[in-house]
Amino acid sequence: MFTVQQYVKVSSLEEAYTLNQKKSSAVLGGGCWMKMGKRRIGTLIDLSGLGLDTIEETEDSFILGAMVTLRQMETDARLKTTFGSGFADMVRHIVGVQFRNCATLGGSLYSRFGFSDILTWLLALDCDVELAGAGIIPLAQYAATPYDRDVLARVIVHKTSRKAVYESFRNTETDIPVLTCAASSLNGDLRLVIGGRPMRALTVDGLALTKSMETIVEKAQSLPFGSNMRASAQYRRHLAGVLVKRAVLRLREVE
Template sequence: MFTAQNYVMASSLEEAYTLNQKKANAILSGGCFLRLSKKRIHTLIDLSALSLDQIEEFDEEFRIGAMVTLRDVETNDALRASFGDGFYEMVRHIVGVQFRNCATIGGSLAARFGFSDILTFLLALDCEVELAHAGRMPLCEYAAMKPDRDVLVYLYVKKNGRRAVYQTVRQTKTDIPVLACAVSVLNGEYRAVVGARPARAMAVSFDPVDPDWISKTVDAFSFGSNMRASEEYRRHLAVVLLTRAYNAIREG
């Protein structure tokens, strides 16, 4: 369990950003994974007063605040209308409802966990993030960055008609994934994402017209071994899950 010497509820993004520049400080977010650490934090920064807990729909995109919970995106009717069961599938295996009522989108993305369901599915869509200092950038660019001291403010999800399917394998229902995969399509162009390799999720394009598309796609990813699965098993799972996701896309 972490300990914190001071607690500050930030009154502005500028205050939150300034406080977060000190390595001894930390942003609270949902605090679900932070509580598992043994960090000694000087100042804990709470973003709860910055109105970042809203899911807003515009003509071309959704804007999701960093303090929106995983349960919020799981049950949001507007997201379901635009993306089907994608957001529900993205989070439904994550521990339990009580946990998802606390864990936030911002905290999940900023941590850039290698096992992240959130990052894997969102990379299959066309997303951007907005940071307090660096401004807006593509999610794929943000995901590839090393963790820094900037503050993630919003996630933007484009409403461009892209369809996506999410697939995972887990040892138990609420465990972190052994492997996570997503496939999406827009205007006949396909994208495959593989996470929990056990490295961080990454995306590649593929052409299903090529009879060897699945082997070439899987070869574009690196896989490793850990206590949950071997490199060979993860590679085999990638073939199975990407094929299932692609077939689900074709079947509508």
């Protein structure tokens, strides 16, 4: 469990940003992951007073606040209508309903865990993130940056005609995934995102959805994979082929 000297429920993003410039500061998400660490936190910054716990739909996008819980994304009817079952599929295996009522989008994305279902799925969509300091940047760029002292405020999911599906594989039903895989297509262009390699999710662009399955699978399997206590690199490479094939078949069906 972490320790905290001072807790501040901020009244603005600017305040959060300023407080977070100190190395000993931390932004609180749902707390589920943070509590597993033993960090000594000077100032714990709570964004929960900023109204960032809503999913708003505009004409061309969805704006998801950093404090939106995994459960909100799972059960939101509008997200389902627009993006299919992906938002539910990406979180349904994460521990349990109570966990998903706590864990937040912001916490999940900020952590950029290699095994993150959320990061994998969102990378397959057309997303930007809004940071208190850096402003709006593409999610892919955010995903690739090392941890810094900026504060994640919102995720903007653009509505395009992109179709996307989500697959993951876990050793037990509610375990951390061995491998995650999202596939999407826009105007016939295929995008694959593979996470849990076990390193951070990587995106493969530039293939046509109509390319032969062999080529697509080969491309996915050419990514780097590693071993940890859940699985070996060899198995992950094999699984990448399986999940990519399944995702692409599903995608071709919905296209």
